[in-house]
Amino acid sequence: MSERATKQLAIFVLVAFGWTWTWDAVYYGFGWWETLPTTLPRQWGVPLGAIAAVRASDTSLRAWLSGIFAWRLHPGLYLVAILVPLTITNVRPVLRALGGGNLSYSPPASLPLIVLFVLANALILGGIEEIGWRGFLQPRLQERVSVVTAGIVVGVLWWAWHLPLFLGHRNFVLEPVPVLRYTVFVIGASTVFGAFVNGTNGSILPLMLMHAGTNLGPVLSGSGGMGSGSTMLPLVVGSGLWWLIVLVLVLVYGRSMVPNETLDRRKTRL
Template sequence: MNHRRRSLLTFVLLTFFISWTAWGVLALLGTEPGINVAGVLWLLGGLGPPIAAVVVSQLTDGSQSTRQLLSRLLRWRVGWRWYGVAILFPGLVVISAVIIDAQVRGLTTSFPSPDFVLLFVGLTVASATIGGGLEEIGWRGFVLPRLQASLDAFTATLVVGVVWMIWHAPLFIIPGAVQSDLPVLPFVVQGIALAVVFTWLYNSTRGSLLLAVLLHGSFNAWISTVWLLRDDIDPLTLWMMALLVCVIAIGLVVVYGTEHLSTNERQMI
């Protein structure tokens, strides 16, 4: 086993150990996450990927590699259009699903008040930090470039997407976790398709983790806004969102190709 494969395997094992141990204890306690021990365990589980990425990078490649990894969080000079993609792509998916719900199913969604703008910003910031966005240090920052060193971008994306979805598994049995109220299959389909969008954005911005974190946070915020307006989670709406992300992901692969999946010819290694 070469150095790169060994570091990837170590990352996966350490990530799952940190996250599944914390979430496993949380599931056994049966306590909903809040400002309590359960909240600490939930947060620790979510930070498994970035913690593992930093530890493995430091141990296998040294401090320079770790600095390079974390420096991508500050890679903000990427062009304003990519900020638009990170924030508005999830909005396109969510708003399209809401419109289809209204036109086809007669399922209406309350129009948000101006106060929702501040709430949306708060949800995005929370989701980008304690709500999942920092996972990207591990999945897109550590794993994806190493896989793309030997695989085409699309194959690497599928590997990341599948492992990423498996990693979420314990959350479906933890009381109070968002996933505990969601059907598994559309969540998995959407997640693997969304991995294509993450790769395209990451590669096109020369490895900007900042944009990947922002996309993660804004996607969660857009979906959370719909649930807050409806006070419900509708499985058919989730399926509609998943299928819309799949259509967009297929379009990106067709337009930009499987080799690099990027507006740039050179992959971000």
């Protein structure tokens, strides 16, 4: 890796982690975890890191943003972006209900509010991270390693970037099983996301929807079946299904995880 490329990656990591962890320290120090939306300021460290790194390169910032926000894509890509997380998050309640249990439609809010949440999450909350993780970092790592390896490396950084939330955020539990479940989920999802962004020729818009759909969670509720109360079910199914997708893609396409012509077209564009 060239000195210039190493400098860009260092800028990205320093700005992304520095901005986010500074906000985390403020929230932790003032005890704001339970009362304020911790996600809004911290998320922006990742896109800011990517923008700072691109500005330090020979790449036109406008051209780069135009590429990652290209929206004229096959409609099926947007459909896949919605259906994949929706399916994965709802398999677990279905299995909980198998064997005589109850399964019901139990969304977290009304449909208009769900749509609003997904759009907000995609555009200003979790989805905005994709500007950095898959819009900037993934393709640059792919210049040296395979798609699957790049996805795993991004996943490890993504996991580390979230670590301060385990110190007090109500959605993160600092116990062995929840940490293991989260680790398996983040690295597996990152690897799938890395493959998907190559399928969109570098556009992150469908991926932002996929990220938001993952944050939405299940719309079904299951209980009373054979899997009800199992602590391993979320790990094996909820997190493990991302790795099943990785396995299928690797078996079909190899470490590129996408058809060769798709990856070649992506490299040509870069």
